[in-house]
Amino acid sequence: MNRDTAVYLPSSLVIDIEEIDEQHANLFFRLAALKMQCIETNEFPSEAASALLDILEEHCATEERLAGISGVDFSAHAVKHQKMLAAINKAVEEIHEHKIDVFSVLRYIEYWFERHIVEEDLHLGQHLRQTSSRQFVAETRHVRPAHAAAGLPHAPLLAPSHP
Numbered sequence: 001m002n003r004d005t006a007v008y009l010p011s012s013l014v015i016d017i018e019e020i021d022e023q024h025a026n027l028f029f030r031l032a033a034l035k036m037q038c039i040e041t042n043e044f045p046s047e048a049a050s051a052l053l054d055i056l057e058e059h060c061a062t063e064e065r066l067a068g069i070s071g072v073d074f075s076a077h078a079v080k081h082q083k084m085l086a087a088i089n090k091a092v093e094e095i096h097e098h099k100i101d102v103f104s105v106l107r108y109i110e111y112w113f114e115r116h117i118v119e120e121d122l123h124l125g126q127h128l129r130q131t132s133s134r135q136f137v138a139e140t141r142h143v144r145p146a147h148a149a150a151g152l153p154h155a156p157l158l159a160p161s162h163p
């Protein structure tokens, strides 16, 4: 994992799927950076916020892709992603319309994100790991050892010498 962003991901939220953990860490890092930018400039950085939303959408797509590859039912999880993305987009619009405070929105995103990892992504990680270890076992059962492929009953005791 990227060492610069890894520190932003609490160990209790690590799901042990490298690609997803990397993205989670990057999202927490960007959220913290966005908060600092708001404090320093006293303005809402629209471009940084929309970049964060793009990364969040990409992240949701990554989870869906990995679940699809592993045959994990992702329908309920995908609905939660859609609701979350709609709620955050609406909140960002309300910041632009000065209806809501930017720090309230950032706190909401961070809270939602952490809760979502605990309630959904940790289970997803468990399913993905189980599926990949089952696939590994299935694949190794189909590999014929070299001695069997050569028609020998046992593996040779000594490796053949090469001239």
Ligand SMILES: [Fe+2]
Residues within 6 Å of the ligand: 060, 063, 077, 081, 116, 120, 121
């Ligand atoms: Fe998720």
